[in-house]
Amino acid sequence: MLRIGVLVSGGGTNLQAIIDGIVSGYIPDASVELVISNKKNAYALTRAAEANIETCIIGRKQFESPEAFDEALGDRLKSAKIDLVLLAGFMAILGPGFFTDFKNKVMNVHPALIPAFSGPGYYGLKVHESVLATGCKVTGASVHFVTPEVDAGPLILQQAVEVKQGDDPETLQCRVMEEAEWKIYPEAVRLFALGLLEVRGQRVYINN
Ligand code: GAR
Secondary structure, eight states, X not given: OEEEEEEESSOOHHHXXXXXXXXTTSSXXXXXXXXXXXXXXXXXXXXXXXXXXXXXXXXXXXXXXXXXXXHHHHHHHHHXXXXXEEEESOOSOOOGGGGGSOTTXXXXXXXXXXXXXXXXXXXXXXXXXXXXXXXXXXXXEEEEEOOSSTTOSOEEEEEEEEOOTTOOXXXXXXXXXXXXXXXXXXXXXXXXXXXXXXXXXXXXXEOO
16 A cells, blocks of 8 residues: 655645545555645645644744754655655745655646746746747646756656646636646556656656
């Protein structure tokens, strides 16, 4: 059984997609054991509670340094014996120390086709605002393994999404979630649960 821990900050629709993927059997032999939020009002916490998943709040301001915050997150995840950590709209950056225990065991979903519109400062609606301001006709979402460099870890899956003429950042965000994020994130976790992902340098091979 793959024990999953999910880090969240907001609405938790990607968390929901993972929970639904497990409940439906699409993601085999896995369970979300713990949801950690760095924001106490995150709606993702309600979603977790409704699914009977243990939750906890660990905020950056409780700690003197980013390293102490990372250590607290890592300790909590290790004490729950978590095998795979999913960042799902988690709006904090994890430092290098976090990855000693979780190398190639942390995934993130990003709402653009990395390396476009990614890196420090590109998160949430800001990504879609930038896509529209640039006049792109195509955007999408990416799932990748997380490394200390923001949005630069090995890519697992990407899905393109059309930008439509009438789009504003909110309509584009919704389409990217529906057509890409909520599909490729459960799919990446399914492949991990089946042991089909192999990381070689910057590339991820899917052995199916
Ligand atoms: C999602 O669009 C996710 O890709 C994005 O925040 C949103 C969270 O929504 N993450 C980032 O921008 C990370 N760089 P959710 O809380 O409903 O899953």
